[in-house]
Amino acid sequence: MVITLKIDSNVKKSGLNSVYFYVSQGKSGSISQMRKKIYVGLDVSIKQFDLKNFRAKSRHANFQIINKRLDELRVLMSTSHDRWFSMASTKGFTLN
Numbered sequence: 001m002v003i004t005l006k007i008d009s010n011v012k013k014s015g016l017n018s019v020y021f022y023v024s025q026g027k028s029g030s031i032s033q034m035r036k037k038i039y040v041g042l043d044v045s046i047k048q049f050d051l052k053n054f055r056a057k058s059r060h061a062n063f064q065i066i067n068k069r070l071d072e073l074r075v076l077m078s079t080s081h082d083r084w085f086s087m088a089s090t091k092g093f094t095l096n
Contacts, residue, residue: 001025001084003077005054005070007046008039016043019070021077042069 001023008018019042026033048060056066 001081003081005073005077007044007049007051011046012043014043015045017046018043019073021073040073042066042073 002025004022006020006022008020011017018039020040021036021038023036023038024034044056044066045060048057048063049055050057055070056063060066
């Protein structure tokens with residue numbers, strides 16, 4: 001299972017882009033592959049966002065709040081990933 005944080009390419013009427021978790025499980029191209037987008041309720045301006053480091057730039061008015069929320073989401077992502085792998089290893093699931 002792969003979990004990543006991404007920014008939606010669609011721009012809302014407010015000029016902001018949504019942040020979401022992209023979750024995929026299974027081999028790429030197979031029928032059993034699962035892909036989900038889970039929106040987290042965080043919207044950012046792409047012009048005031050560093051895509052390489054996935055952080056709000058310091059010139060953004062609320063950059064500290066946004067970066068704190070992104071850190072919380074990274075912890076949640078890591079916890080979810082670890083829990084899934086521990087469950088999969090005890091239940092005998094494949095880890096592709």
